[in-house]
Structure formats: structure tokens, C-alpha cells
Amino acid sequence: MKLKSQINHVIENAFSKAGIPHKAMSVSEATKAEFGDYQFNGAMALSKKLGKNPREIANDIINHLDVTGLLSKVEIAGPGFINIWLNPLFVASECQLAVESERLNIAQRENPSKVVVDYSGPNMAKQMHVGHLRSTIIGDTLANLLHFLGDEVTRQNHIGDWGTQFGMLIAYLEMKDEDGSVSLKNLEIFYKDAKAEFDANPKFADKAREYVVKIQSGDAHCLTLWQKFIDISLGHCEEVYHKLNVNLSRKDVRAESFYNDDLSHVVSDLEKAGLLTQSQGAKCVFLEGDEIPVIIQKGDGGYLYATTDLAALRFRAKNLEADRICYVVDARQAGHFKQVFKVAKNAHFVDEKVKLEHIAFGTMMDKGGKPFKTRDGGTIKLIDLLDEAVNKAKDTINNKEQYTQEEIDALAKIIGIGAVKYADLSINRESNYIFNWDKMLSFEGNTSLYMQYAYARIQSIFRKYNAPINGKIIIGDALEHHLAVMLLRFEDMLNRTAIDASPNQLSTYLYELATLFMRFYEQNPILKEGINITEETKESRLALANLTAKTIKQGLDILGIEVVDKL
RNA sequence: GCACCUGUGGCUCAAUUGGAUAGAGCAUCAGACUUCGGAUCUGAGGGUUAGAGGUUCGAGUCCUCUCAGGUGUACCA
Known part of the structure; x- marks a missing residue:
């Protein structure tokens, strides 16, 4: 559910009732448990505009706040923070809706966008190496996520299949x-x-x-x-x-060669638009503020990278009718994309309102913090890295379950590949990436295995319970409340992640969720021998565990990481 | 030279886009098991957010300068 916008709605109502002539800003998640579930920080910002003391404004707001149903308590703290506690009954019933829903009660977009995600883009003359990993999995995650939220996603693999x-x-x-x-x-x-x-x-x-x-x-x-x-x-x-x-x-491959026949039209259309300038024998577009032009056609008549990209941009905007075009490409090409995007808009190849985004990611560095050079032979083939990850995962499986060799192979694949992907997707994409074999193949701490383990533990409880899980969720204590609110935040987080195109927000969320569940699970036993809880409590905890498992599975699924019932 | 990006405990990274006492993992130390699955949980130590100014109720986040590193910079993609 869109939790924030529901709370915002309540605040906005209070604004109009209190006669505050401003739009309310959004609430944010509370930074600490003692500050409640959400907080509203807008009173301080309004203080100057309204010429009033922020605490007075905060008071005004909460006096007009309709707390029935959604909220259980509000409090003013510090200079004028409004701390907000959600009503446990509301939290419980929303969790109930989520656990009973096919897609965790997450809405499909009302106005879906047509989004093109350009990613992977390997060169056909060479084997994929570790440097291709980021574009491939960040782009895939973004496409999965947008698709899940209801956008019309077109994946484009712009492979390099053309050239001398x-x-x-x-x-x-x-x-x-x-x-x-x-x-x-x-x-x-x-x-x-x-x-x-x-x-x-x-x-x-x-x-x-x-x-x-x-x-x-x-x-x-x-x-x-x-x-x-x-x-x-x-x-x-x-x-x-x-x-x-x-x-x-x-079907996602739309290679460089695909645009070949259109390149001469790109040149003539730019010419018609009066954007081309001859310079040092080449046909160029000079952009205001840039010293270096965009070269469209070489002195010898050949076309360049920028020419193909312009043709592709036009194709995506006109033929694929994209509203948003995302290029998941190394940050070193920021300058190139900035220029090409500008030319495309100036030439009206792409409508002004179409969002063009370079989803940049950091450069692959070696352990010494120096850029990974592709020419010095030191590249690791991607396929070798993946095989190594799977082998290493095989060694870590403690074979308590008496798996067959086949089962071990399948399991190792899920764990090993998950670890490699998660290691990459869990860091901010814009920072440089230090390639570290050990870290990438590690299974400790904030890794995919932790989430997979949490999921498997929950499935293990269900196996032991061996009956349908359809009890009613009741929030019994602070930890359960905390876990339940975290579960309800899922949709807000996904939307934020989609806007920023930053998978690490999703991975951070999943890690926090799994950690919270582990704590809940230690403190609030469900089927443990000798515990004394009511049937209602047991069923409620089972249902919460169920929603946690579903949420982890859905989140990992967007990251392209699988889960298993037994590890 | 010019432009862009980055700088957060020993290491690897967060910080809801300007909010309250900067959070995690690894590593270190100390605890919890006849495990609802210990690939777990609890706790401790470790920080002048590269440095100096500034903006304001409030700065890791915005502005200016300095330092350090990275990247790009006309016919490769």
C-alpha cells in the first residue's frame, strides 16, 4: 500500500482545516523507534513564511488532525517535529490485505509510462567480461521493477555488431x-x-x-x-x-546494425534543422556552452557512436513511443549522453517531455583503487566469475539435508549467482566499484544468502506447522508493530527505487526487513516446544512470517535473485 | 589547462534528498544453544563525515576556497 500518501492526506486535511495557506510536504519514516513510525518536519520550514513559532504551527496542525482509524498518537517534539504513531489495528488490517493479495496489495500504475531500458550492450567481437556485469544486472533490475509496478517496459540490448x-x-x-x-x-x-x-x-x-x-x-x-x-x-x-x-x-536485441540504414537520414535531418556545422572536415553539432562539438559524420564520410545513438533515440521516441528512456551505461560516458540527449531534443528527434536518463554507474576498480584496464589482459571473463561463484557456494553448503548431487548443483547456482548479483546491486551504483573476488563471493553479513536463509527458515516453520496459514494478524508488541510497518513500507520503497533507479535502496530494505524478522523470530517464538501462547497469537505470528516471506521473495525476484524452501 | 564525479570508524558501504544522538556488515572483544534451522541472536569498543570558511531554527547533504583521488576532453565504441 502507499502508506505515505495516506498519511500525507491526513496532514493535508489538517492544513486546510487549520487554514494554513501552503501545500503540506511529505512525511518521512521516523529515524528512531522512540519517535514513532513517521514524522512530519514541515512546521519548521513554514515558520518563517508564516511568521510564527514552529511549535505553534505544529500545534495548529495536530489540533486539526483527524486521527481516527489511521493514527493512534501524535506528539510534538524538539523544535517542532510532529511524531506520528500508526494505529495497530490499521497496521494489522493492512498487513492482512497484503498477505491475502496476489501482489501484496501493491497497486499497478494508473497511468503507466512506456519505458525503454537500454542495458547490457555487449560487443560481439569480444567475450563478456566482469565490466559488463553492472549494466546487465542494474538494467535488468530496473526493467523488472518498472514492469512490476505496471509500466510498459521495453528492454533493449544495443549490441555492438557493426564496425571495421x-x-x-x-x-x-x-x-x-x-x-x-x-x-x-x-x-x-x-x-x-x-x-x-x-x-x-x-x-x-x-x-x-x-x-x-x-x-x-x-x-x-x-x-x-x-x-x-x-x-x-x-x-x-x-x-x-x-x-x-x-x-x-x-527479441530484446536491437543491434547497432539495425540503425545503419537510418544514419544518413540522421545527418540530412540535422542538416535540414540547421544544426550541422562543417569543422575540420567533419560534420558537427556545436552546443551552447560546450567547447567540444558532437561529431556526427567523420571527414571520410563514416558515422560515429553519436550518430547511432541519435538514430536509436529517435527510434525509441517515435517508433517505440517511449515516455522515459533509461541508458544503463558506465558513468564515464556522462559527457557523451549529455550531449547526445541535448542534440536529440534540439533536433526534435525526441519530444521535449520525454525523460532521457543516463543511469550511470561507477567504474570498476582493482584492489589498489586503480581503474580496471581492459587492454592489459587482466580482465576476468564473466562466465568464469559466475562458475567460480557457483563452485564456491557448493563448498559452503553444509549437507545436513542429505542432498543429491543434482540438488546441490541447483542450490549452489542459486546461492552463488545470488551472491554475485547482490554484492553489486547492494552498493550505490554511482560510486566506483572495487572489484574484490572474496567480497563478491562472501556469504556473510549483508548478502543475498541472509535473505534466502530468512526465507528458508520461514518455510521450515510452515513445514512443521503443516496446515493452512490463514489466521488473523494482531499486533501484539512493539517489535511486531515495527515489523508490520516495515512490511507496509514496501510499496513506497519500490516507487522511490524506481524513480531513482537505484537498486541498493531495495537491497537495503530487504536486509533491514530480514534482520527485523530474525529479531522478531528470536523474541517471539511460534512453534517452539514448551511455550505458552494462545492459538490466536500463534496464527497471527504465522501470518506475519508469511507476509515477510512473500515480501522477501518478491523483492529478491525484482533483483533477479531466487529463493529456495530449504538451504 | 578546462569540465564533471568522489572523499564518511582499520576495511567495504548506508544515511528516506536539509531534520533530532551519522547507521550497518566485515574484523576485534564479551555473551546466548539438549537450535520453532547457530548460515542465528544479544552486547561492547571504534567518528571533529579530507580541511577551512559561509548560508539557517538545523549541514555528511547546499555555496566558496584548499587538499587528495578518479574520469572525460574532435573524427573508437
Whole structure:
């Protein structure tokens, strides 16, 4: 439920009844338990505008506050904070609605947006490495989240399948004279071998250059070779997506080559709009305030990154009719996107009201805090990282449950992949990322395993109980109240996370929720032998545990992390 | 040179976008088990939020300067 807006509504009513000629600002979650569940800090801000003492204003507000139903207590504290306690009966009945609802009583958007999320974008000439991890899983999480909230999401995998290097690669594939299934097993080696041949053999180099032109002009033989190469390379990526539990498939691929035919139109349309300037032989757009222009067409007639991006932006805005376009790309390209977005709007390729967002994430650093260099060979292939994570997870499984080898494999996959994803998704995406193998594969503290464990414990209780869980939720003590309010905050948090496109808000929430549940569970036993609680209390606690489990599962599901009933 | 980003306990990160006494995890130390699953829970120590000014009822958050690090900076993507 949208808890905040309900409380805000009550405050707004008090504002109008009290005759305060201002819009009420939103309440926020209380920073401490002793301050209640929510707090309203607006009285201080209004003090100057109204020429009144903030405590007086706060008093005015609470005197006109309709506390029936929703709230149980309000209090003025400090300079004019209004502390708000929710009515336990209201909290209980809302939790009840959530636990009985298919989607935890979370509303689908009334006015869904059409959102394009551009993420992953691997280069077909190379194997995916650890640097591709962030774009892939942050983008996937964002797409999952927006979809869950009811937006119309289009995932776009803007793969790099076009450019001069492909002439060399397909010429080499042809030389190898096989279908590629052997030679393309390792793209790094294939690329290196092709490059060596290119440097050593002038005849081959000529052919490679010739093939570049031929692909671009639509030569059937070369296009067949090229298609074969792309298929195999894309197959490698799909293997990674599958292991990563990422929702990207072929239908989401809209490659660079897709926009190729439109590039000349981009140039002519910019020309018509009077935005193009010849400079040093190239066709450029100069933007106000920028020293460096956006180069649209090179001196030799070739097109650039920016040209393709403009074509893609126009396609997404006009053909896909997007209201919001999110680019999940490394923060180092901030300047590029700032410029391209501006050009797209100036040229009316994209309507002014369309939101263009660069969902930037920090650079991958090594342990010494230096940027991870892709050229120095030091890259770790993504697929190897994932396999390592799964192997490491296998070692940590204490085989109390007497699993079969097959079950262990399945479990290790869920734990290991979850750990890798969570390690990444739980940190603020904008800060630089220190790549640390140990931390990434650790299963202690704030990791996905903690949430998975909490979930499994709850399922274990249900197995023991072995009866339908449909009791009534009653808030029995402060800890239960705290847990229940946390559960009701889920929807507000998801909406905030969607606006900011910051998965770490979701992971922080889940960790807090799981921690709170563990405390609740230690303090308030449910089925423990020898305890003396009423049947009502037991059923209420079971229902709260059930809602906790459902919420954890739903949250992890958005992050693309699976849960299991037994660990 | 110019522009942008970052700087929070020993380490890795939070901080509801300007709110009350800056919170977690790891590590360290001390507790709780014939476990409703110990992959857990309870507690302790550890901070002048890089530094100096400023704005205001109130600053880790906004402004200015300094220092340190990172990134970008015309035909690669």
C-alpha cells in the first residue's frame, strides 16, 4: 500500500482545516523507534513564511488532525517535529490485505509510462567480461521493477555488431573454413589470432578491409558469414544471461546494425534543422556552452557512436513511443549522453517531455583503487566469475539435508549467482566499484544468502506447522508493530527505487526487513516446544512470517535473485 | 589547462534528498544453544563525515576556497 500518501492526506486535511495557506510536504519514516513510525518536519520550514513559532504551527496542525482509524498518537517534539504513531489495528488490517493479495496489495500504475531500458550492450567481437556485469544486472533490475509496478517496459540490448573489426573477423572465420563452433569457442583467442593474421599477412588485411565495405553494401556472402559470427557470439552472451537469471532474449536485441540504414537520414535531418556545422572536415553539432562539438559524420564520410545513438533515440521516441528512456551505461560516458540527449531534443528527434536518463554507474576498480584496464589482459571473463561463484557456494553448503548431487548443483547456482548479483546491486551504483573476488563471493553479513536463509527458515516453520496459514494478524508488541510497518513500507520503497533507479535502496530494505524478522523470530517464538501462547497469537505470528516471506521473495525476484524452501 | 564525479570508524558501504544522538556488515572483544534451522541472536569498543570558511531554527547533504583521488576532453565504441 502507499502508506505515505495516506498519511500525507491526513496532514493535508489538517492544513486546510487549520487554514494554513501552503501545500503540506511529505512525511518521512521516523529515524528512531522512540519517535514513532513517521514524522512530519514541515512546521519548521513554514515558520518563517508564516511568521510564527514552529511549535505553534505544529500545534495548529495536530489540533486539526483527524486521527481516527489511521493514527493512534501524535506528539510534538524538539523544535517542532510532529511524531506520528500508526494505529495497530490499521497496521494489522493492512498487513492482512497484503498477505491475502496476489501482489501484496501493491497497486499497478494508473497511468503507466512506456519505458525503454537500454542495458547490457555487449560487443560481439569480444567475450563478456566482469565490466559488463553492472549494466546487465542494474538494467535488468530496473526493467523488472518498472514492469512490476505496471509500466510498459521495453528492454533493449544495443549490441555492438557493426564496425571495421567485423571485416577482419569474418575474413578470418572464412579462412578457418568451419562453421565457427570450434574456433569461436573463445572469442578472445579468435580475435587475437585474427589480429595477428591481419598484421602479418597483407593479402589477408586487404581482404579484411574489402569485407568491411562488402558487409556495409549488403554483399550476400559476407552478410552470411557475419550473421554466423553474430549468432555464435550472441549465443555466448545468452549463456551468461541464462546463468545470471537475467531476462534478456533475442527479441530484446536491437543491434547497432539495425540503425545503419537510418544514419544518413540522421545527418540530412540535422542538416535540414540547421544544426550541422562543417569543422575540420567533419560534420558537427556545436552546443551552447560546450567547447567540444558532437561529431556526427567523420571527414571520410563514416558515422560515429553519436550518430547511432541519435538514430536509436529517435527510434525509441517515435517508433517505440517511449515516455522515459533509461541508458544503463558506465558513468564515464556522462559527457557523451549529455550531449547526445541535448542534440536529440534540439533536433526534435525526441519530444521535449520525454525523460532521457543516463543511469550511470561507477567504474570498476582493482584492489589498489586503480581503474580496471581492459587492454592489459587482466580482465576476468564473466562466465568464469559466475562458475567460480557457483563452485564456491557448493563448498559452503553444509549437507545436513542429505542432498543429491543434482540438488546441490541447483542450490549452489542459486546461492552463488545470488551472491554475485547482490554484492553489486547492494552498493550505490554511482560510486566506483572495487572489484574484490572474496567480497563478491562472501556469504556473510549483508548478502543475498541472509535473505534466502530468512526465507528458508520461514518455510521450515510452515513445514512443521503443516496446515493452512490463514489466521488473523494482531499486533501484539512493539517489535511486531515495527515489523508490520516495515512490511507496509514496501510499496513506497519500490516507487522511490524506481524513480531513482537505484537498486541498493531495495537491497537495503530487504536486509533491514530480514534482520527485523530474525529479531522478531528470536523474541517471539511460534512453534517452539514448551511455550505458552494462545492459538490466536500463534496464527497471527504465522501470518506475519508469511507476509515477510512473500515480501522477501518478491523483492529478491525484482533483483533477479531466487529463493529456495530449504538451504 | 578546462569540465564533471568522489572523499564518511582499520576495511567495504548506508544515511528516506536539509531534520533530532551519522547507521550497518566485515574484523576485534564479551555473551546466548539438549537450535520453532547457530548460515542465528544479544552486547561492547571504534567518528571533529579530507580541511577551512559561509548560508539557517538545523549541514555528511547546499555555496566558496584548499587538499587528495578518479574520469572525460574532435573524427573508437
